[in-house]
Amino acid sequence: MDTTLSAQIVYQRPQSLTEATMHYCPGCTHGIAHRLIAEVMDEMGIRERSIGVAPVGCSVFAYNYFDCDFVEAAHGRAPAMATGIKRLLPDRIVFTYQGDGDLASIGMGEIVHAAGRGENISVFFINNAIYGMTSGQMAPTTLPGQKTTSSPRGRDVETMGYPLRMAELLANLDGAGYVVRRSLHDPKNIRMAKKAIRLAFETQLRGLGFSMVELLSTCSTNWGLSPLESLKWLEEHMIPYYPIGDFKVADALKEIKL
Amino acid sequence: MAKELLKGNIAMAEAAIRAGLEGYFGYPITPQTELLEWMSERMPALGRAFLQAESEVAAINMLYGAACTGARVMTSSSSPGISLMMEGLSYIAGTEVPVVIIDVVRGGPGLGNIAPSQGDYNQIVHGGGHGDYHPIVLAPASVQEAIDLVVLAFDLAEKYRTIVFVMADGNIGQMMEPAELPPMRPIKSEYPHWAVRGAMGRERRILSSIYIDPKDEEVTNYRLMQVWNQIQANEVRYREYFLEDADTVVIGFGTAGRIALSAVRAARAEGIKVGLLRPITLSPFPAPQIENLIQRVKGFLVVEMNAGQMLDDVLKVVKGRVPVEFYGRMGGMVPFPDEILAEIQRMSREDIPLDGDPRQRWMKRLAPVIHWQN
Incomplete structure (x- = not known):
């Protein structure tokens, strides 16, 4: 009896990702977010009609990693640029990939109005509570008391204001079809995040309006923690302030079983 | 076509539509608002894209995205709004995508007033946005010339993959004169080799103004200057x-x-x-x-x-x-x-x-x- 098993592939690079080596730091969850989006693009067969819009921030080079058409926006303007593309090409799948400085600070106007218009685009929002690319300054999502290079004694809400809960904020708008928050800190939450990414694209395909998945993420380098400590810090500090949940789900999406 | 009594702003809008405009993005500002209003009626009626943006910052970035699809697209504004567009302009120049922008110039600096002025000359002709780039700037002196230059603007923008401004003033925008509109051109059926429209059966395309290695950015600047040399040699009017x-x-x-x-x-x-x-x-x-x-x-x-x-x-x-x-x-x-x-x-x-x-x-x-x- 032959006891050797034939090789079986159980895990491989999604077709929607290129073979480029990612530049992200060890312990960073951008790579997981990229992979999840690419897996969903593969499963839905939308790679060839997708157009991505990259932000300014750590994921500024996102276009190197997705094997689909891409443009690179000015800081915070990805939703406006995506709007321009989607209005000219309504049958394409248009998505932005933005960090917290990009989306919740400099791009606040563009994201609120894209959601308010019910712009049929999907937004993947990486919230790691810090500016990564410029090496660790305070973000609009930095937690109260959190130390950064521009809040060295911790974020004092008396002078620096309070963190912004973007998913809750945007879910209030009538134009939003699907707005949820997920986390990338453990396998269960990563699986939940993938389903949410799928539902965001389904929202767009069905013309149900603006969709956004906020993804709680880590920044080991600028948090000054090991990758493992970072995952724990996210769970213990970020989730209490930024609860995981569905803040807006259009009725037509509720019948989709994944 | 016969001459009609036309207001400058509306004549420029209709001229753009007849030149095959596929998308317009703008924000109301006096003295160009009639242009946006005309677009809001005509573009959807023709099945083309019109959007009133939340700001000129958003409008120019919507234009940037729309231009990346290779379509004929434009925006219009007046001086303070053009100031807000400078960020997007630099990105558009760096990405080498064609756009047409109409500036109906008003009195400044600051909020100034809504009377005719030519105070945007330096901002448009000599830059405004960061980095080295040179837009083509066309200056009409009548409603008829405004019509003709808007049509020309699209052809030049596509020929050189550049920004073309039509720099009018409040007088040209608001004045009514007899003028003749061009015949309606069809929307283009073929899009350029660089256009981002989805990678259907082809390699993916990326449009960006990033050249992270200064050597590459210098080569890009050199290419922009070479195009500018051609424009200087061929397009003086x-x-x-x-x-x-x-x-x-x-x-x-x-x-x-x-x-x-x-x-x-x-x-x-x-x-x-x-x-x-x-x-x-x-x-x-x-x-x-x-x-x-x-x-x-x-x-x-x-x-x-x-x-x-x-x-x-x-x-x-x-x-x-x-x-x-x-x-x-x-x-x-x-x-x-x-x-x-x-x-x-x-x-x-x-x-x-x-x-x-x-x-x-x-x-x-x-x-x-x-x-x-x-």
Whole structure:
């Protein structure tokens, strides 16, 4: 009896990702977010009609990693640029990939109005509570008391204001079809995040309006923690302030079983 | 097509539509708002994209995205709105995608007012956004010319993958004149090799203004400069009036040029040998034409509705070889033909010095005109 098993592939690079080596730091969850989006693009067969819009921030080079058409926006303007593309090409799948400085600070106007218009685009929002690319300054999502290079004694809400809960904020708008928050800190939450990414694209395909998945993420380098400590810090500090949940789900999406 | 009585803003909007415009993104601002309103009615009726953006910042970035699809797209605004668009303009220039922008210039700086002005010359012609780039800038002096230049703007933008401005002023935008619109061109059916429209059966495409390695950015800058050299060699446009025997030449563009023409005609009636050079492309600037005139004229009079922004470009060409005088009105004030006629008469009587600063001399002459109290 032959006891050797034939090789079986159980895990491989999604077709929607290129073979480029990612530049992200060890312990960073951008790579997981990229992979999840690419897996969903593969499963839905939308790679060839997708157009991505990259932000300014750590994921500024996102276009190197997705094997689909891409443009690179000015800081915070990805939703406006995506709007321009989607209005000219309504049958394409248009998505932005933005960090917290990009989306919740400099791009606040563009994201609120894209959601308010019910712009049929999907937004993947990486919230790691810090500016990564410029090496660790305070973000609009930095937690109260959190130390950064521009809040060295911790974020004092008396002078620096309070963190912004973007998913809750945007879910209030009538134009939003699907707005949820997920986390990338453990396998269960990563699986939940993938389903949410799928539902965001389904929202767009069905013309149900603006969709956004906020993804709680880590920044080991600028948090000054090991990758493992970072995952724990996210769970213990970020989730209490930024609860995981569905803040807006259009009725037509509720019948989709994944 | 027959001539109709058309308002400048609406004529420019309809001209763009007939040139095959596929997408318009804009924000209301006086004195260009009729253009946006016309688009809001016509574009959806034709099944084309129209969107009133939440700001000029958003409008220019929507335009940027739309331009990446290779479609004919445009925005319009007026001076303060154009200031807000400078970020997006630099990105568009760096990405080398074609766009058309109409600027119906108003009085400034700051909120200023809604009267006609040419105060955006430097911001548009000499940059505004960061980095080295040169848009083409077209300056109409009538509603008919505005129509013709809007159509030309799209062709030039696509030919050179560049930004083309139509720099009108509140006068051109608001004035009604008989003019003829072009026939409706079909929407293009083929899109350029760089357009981002989804990677269907082909390699993916990326449009970006990032060249993270300075060596690559330098090569990109070199390419932009080479295109600019071609534009300078091939696209200079201007109109000449009474230049054959002129010993004094007025240089003015847009509305100021048109008013200057009235003054030149009146001076001719008095026997003064004066002509007019009206630049139509402010960028590329008709420097070679001015250079040719230096050989045979006694002096130039530059007339603008600003404090002498084009004057500096004229002085750069003339280099002190013949006298240059300046006359401008600012802040939304429009000169009367008589004011310019008086300048022409003075130049025909007096010896104008080669040295000194024409702007300082003009300020002294202007002070009593504006009742300046020191």
